[in-house]
Amino acid sequence: MNELRAQLHEWRVAIERTLPPWWPRALAVLLIAFGLLLPQIFSTTSNFVNTEILALTYVMFALGLNVVVGFAGLLDLGYVAFFALGSYAFGWLGSGWFFKAHVHVLVHGPTGTLPGIHLNFVLILICAGIFTAFAGAIIGVPTLRLRGDYIAIVTLAFGEIIRVFALQGPSLKIFGMPVTGGELGISGTDPPYLPGVGQFSQLDIRPWYYTIFVLVLITLFVTIRVRDSRLGRAWIALREDEVAAVSMGIPLVRTKLLAYALGAAFGGIAGAFLGAYTTLIDAGEFQFGFSIFVLAMVILGGLGSVWGVVVGALLLSNINYYLIPDVLNPIPGDLGLNFNLTDLQVSIFGFLLVLVMVLRPQGLIPERRRKLELTRGIGETELDEPAASWVSVEPGEVVQ
Amino acid sequence: MEARSLPSRTAPSVGRTALLKIRTVAGRWGLVALLLAFPIYFLVHDLTTGYPGYAHGHATRVHDLTYLGTNIVQGISNGAIWALIAIGYTLVYGIIELINFAHGDVFMIGSMTGVSVWSGIGLGLATSTLGLVVGLPLALLVCMIVCGVLNVLIERVGYRPLRGAPRLAPLITAVGFSFILQNVGLLWRGGSTVGVSDLVRENKTVVQISGVVIHRADVLSVAVTIPLVILLGWFVGRTRQGRAMRATAQDPEAARLMGINVDWTISLTFLIGGALAGAAGLVYAMYETTIWYLQGFEAGLIAFTAAVMGGIGNIKGAVIGGLIIGCIQQTIDARVGPQWTPFFVFGLLIIILVLRPQGLLGEETREAG
Numbered sequence: 057m058n059e060l061r062a063q064l065h066e067w068r069v070a071i072e073r074t075l076p077p078w079w080p081r082a083l084a085v086l087l088i089a090f091g092l093l094l095p096q097i098f099s100t101t102s103n104f105v106n107t108e109i110l111a112l113t114y115v116m117f118a119l120g121l122n123v124v125v126g127f128a129g130l131l132d133l134g135y136v137a138f139f140a141l142g143s144y145a146f147g148w149l150g151s152g153w154f155f156k157a158h159v160h161v162l163v164h165g166p167t168g169t170l171p172g173i174h175l176n177f178v179l180i181l182i183c184a185g186i187f188t189a190f191a192g193a194i195i196g197v198p199t200l201r202l203r204g205d206y207i208a209i210v211t212l213a214f215g216e217i218i219r220v221f222a223l224q225g226p227s228l229k230i231f232g233m234p235v236t237g238g239e240l241g242i243s244g245t246d247p248p249y250l251p252g253v254g255q256f257s258q259l260d261i262r263p264w265y266y267t268i269f270v271l272v273l274i275t276l277f278v279t280i281r282v283r284d285s286r287l288g289r290a291w292i293a294l295r296e297d298e299v300a301a302v303s304m305g306i307p308l309v310r311t312k313l314l315a316y317a318l319g320a321a322f323g324g325i326a327g328a329f330l331g332a333y334t335t336l337i338d339a340g341e342f343q344f345g346f347s348i349f350v351l352a353m354v355i356l357g358g359l360g361s362v363w364g365v366v367v368g369a370l371l372l373s374n375i376n377y378y379l380i381p382d383v384l385n386p387i388p389g390d391l392g393l394n395f396n397l398t399d400l401q402v403s404i405f406g407f408l409l410v411l412v413m414v415l416r417p418q419g420l421i422p423e424r425r426r427k428l429e430l431t432r433g434i435g436e437t438e439l440d441e442p443a444a445s446w447v448s449v450e451p452g453e454v455v456q
Numbered sequence: 457m458e459a460r461s462l463p464s465r466t467a468p469s470v471g472r473t474a475l476l477k478i479r480t481v482a483g484r485w486g487l488v489a490l491l492l493a494f495p496i497y498f499l500v501h502d503l504t505t506g507y508p509g510y511a512h513g514h515a516t517r518v519h520d521l522t523y524l525g526t527n528i529v530q531g532i533s534n535g536a537i538w539a540l541i542a543i544g545y546t547l548v549y550g551i552i553e554l555i556n557f558a559h560g561d562v563f564m565i566g567s568m569t570g571v572s573v574w575s576g577i578g579l580g581l582a583t584s585t586l587g588l589v590v591g592l593p594l595a596l597l598v599c600m601i602v603c604g605v606l607n608v609l610i611e612r613v614g615y616r617p618l619r620g621a622p623r624l625a626p627l628i629t630a631v632g633f634s635f636i637l638q639n640v641g642l643l644w645r646g647g648s649t650v651g652v653s654d655l656v657r658e659n660k661t662v663v664q665i666s667g668v669v670i671h672r673a674d675v676l677s678v679a680v681t682i683p684l685v686i687l688l689g690w691f692v693g694r695t696r697q698g699r700a701m702r703a704t705a706q707d708p709e710a711a712r713l714m715g716i717n718v719d720w721t722i723s724l725t726f727l728i729g730g731a732l733a734g735a736a737g738l739v740y741a742m743y744e745t746t747i748w749y750l751q752g753f754e755a756g757l758i759a760f761t762a763a764v765m766g767g768i769g770n771i772k773g774a775v776i777g778g779l780i781i782g783c784i785q786q787t788i789d790a791r792v793g794p795q796w797t798p799f800f801v802f803g804l805l806i807i808i809l810v811l812r813p814q815g816l817l818g819e820e821t822r823e824a825g
Contacts, residue, residue, distance in 0.1 A: 204624060206809055209760065355628060403638075403640070406633065407632065409632030410632035413621075413629045414618065
């Protein structure tokens with residue numbers, strides 16, 4: 057096994073040596089070109105493009121969560137809260153939900169005369185980002201001084217509280233209007249309108265694809281630039297050793313809050329986009345399972361590794377939205393077994409989490425720094441050492 | 457060397473220790489005051505405004521403490537179940553500092569096993585008292601063994617290989633196992649709540665004390681919990697294995713040097729925690745007379761809140777926390793509406809973690825010292 061691994065490593069080094077030094081950039085350009093051309097191959101309402109739109113949205117979610125979990129090392133089990141808040145931001149600002157208000161900003165066509173708050177799509181995305189960034193900072197405040205696993209529980213609790221509010225929204229009123237649609241949801245959202253593209257519709261889903269594609273590119277750019285900045289290094293320093301980082305002068309409160317805020321902003325924008333795309337914002341979607349789904353993407357790809365997370369998110373969302381329901385689902389039936397594969401979705405992801413953590417904790421494409429950590433075993437305790445190391449000591453033998 | 461450096465470490469400036477002491481006391485009593493705010497508010501509300509009820513055959517507003525008493529009785533009986541689950545969290549956290557996320561789902565599997573066992577051995581609505589007296593302890597034993605072994609297996613597969621890894625790694629596998637178990641429950645009993653036969657006629661009145669009715673279900677849950685907790689206290693406090701558990705919780709390396717088999721002790725801890733969750737599962741199935749695959753998720757969070765409230769790592773704390781959270785939950789269920797209960801429970805969890813992470817009785821973990 058080890059020989060095989062060494063052989064593979066040798067080949068990889070050899071291949072990397074033959075490639076020109078600019079190959080990562082060339083690959084990135086190629087991938088972007090491929091991404092741009094992809095929807096042109098398929099029809100305007102193709103199921104595959106629809107899956108890819110969802111997959112790209114999840115890439116954005118996963119990149120946002122990666123800032124919090126991967127860079128700053130704060131395990132967030134309540135990421136669904138930002139998806140919910142972003143979606144509701146879209147529902148509130150881009151539909152007739154608040155029917156008593158008459159606000160129209162830069163909207164086009166008949167939407168301009170409808171009751172409710174109607175903002176331009178781009179404005180809504182920006183508002184959703186700012187709104188969720190604030191929410192992220194608010195969630196960040198109480199978790200700052202807690203230890204790692206307590207952070208996980210507090211964020212989870214926040215996620216559940218947001219879900220309770222989403223479900224009970226119809227009974228909460230602002231100026232006599234219900235806050236959320238509960239399980240029935242907020243429907244009748246405005247179709248986005250962009251100059252030069254026109255009104256988005258469900259009959260031609262290519263504009264949606266290009267919108268989320270551009271959003272993902274922006275997210276990637278911001279994530280990579282921030283990672284390599286002073287702030288990104290501060291996050292990684294805090295993740296590695298909080299006491300040492302703080303004694304080096306890193307402001308704990310501000311650094312952690314910024315991680316939460318940035319991660320939340322990406323989640324909120326992606327959530328607003330998803331709300332616009334599905335045209336229905338219902339509280340039933342904001343389940344704990346969503347947080348785990350996105351976390352599984354980050355962990356599968358490699359905590360902290362930007363490209364790993366992209367690959368992880370694309371893989372898992374394609375498995376979840378295409379492979380399991382459309383391709384693999386009839387297999388148990390063909391084998392004469394009486395269940396749907398979609399029923400197993402939850403445990404497939406659970407199983408994946410366990411498998412990745414036990415067998416390959418660094419993920420598919422590990423972050424360079426974390427790879428070093430895991431192979432050198434920083435943070436190991438004595439407990440980890442096999443008992444044999446001291447059991448095998450002979451009587452009278454000198455122990456170092 | 458050690459001796460000389462000691463005084464400077466143990467004697468910080470006097471003003472600082474006084475301040476710390478004040479903070480500790482204020483924190484504990486602040487939390488107690490926060491928890492007492494609920495019953496006192498409802499007590500005053502019941503005595504002044506009253507609550508809708510029946511008197512002399514027609515609807516009216518009643519001004520007495522019966523309603524609050526009922527809330528508290530139901531809260532204690534429900535809290536006894538939470539206490540059993542919370543002990544599992546607290547034991548595991550005490551010994552390996554891991555929030556065993558899958559614990560709530562082990563409890564759910566316990567409920568489902570219990571229902572299967574009792575219908576398997578033919579217990580039903582028509583079973584006589586004698587049949588129940590023989591059959592239910594058997595079902596309880598099976599549940600405890602199944603859940604204990606399940607918990608040990610989870611530890612063996614998911615947590616032990618990661619014992620030296622960063623702290624988040626086992627937490628993530630725990631979440632993974634939680635999802636796997638939920639899926640097992642989903643495939644086993646379907647996606648909606650399943651009613652199970654009401655073996656003990658849980659709504660039958662046992663005794664009525666000045667208007668407060670104590671049902672069979674209340675007696676049942678307390679009657680199962682108290683012996684188990686006493687047994688656990690004896691085991692941890694008085695036996696050799698219990699001492700090994702405490703030693704491992706305090707310092708695994710030193711314990712290993714003293715000849716304690718740390719791996720075995722950790723497995724034993726998971727066995728005990730799982731067994732208590734299994735017992736809680738069976739009692740819950742009889743208490744609520746419904747089961748479903750997501751019951752473990754919410755129960756787990758409530759029980760975790762209870763464990764943190766009492767002070768994680770602290771068995772007494774887990775029991776007291778369970779009873780308190782049970783009372784809060786039943787009161788909110790009855791007066792505000794069950795759909796708001798998660799909001800109050802999780803809000804309380806956040807407040808406790810922020811203001812007093814060591815809980816009511818103080819945590820007993822390595823980090824706390």
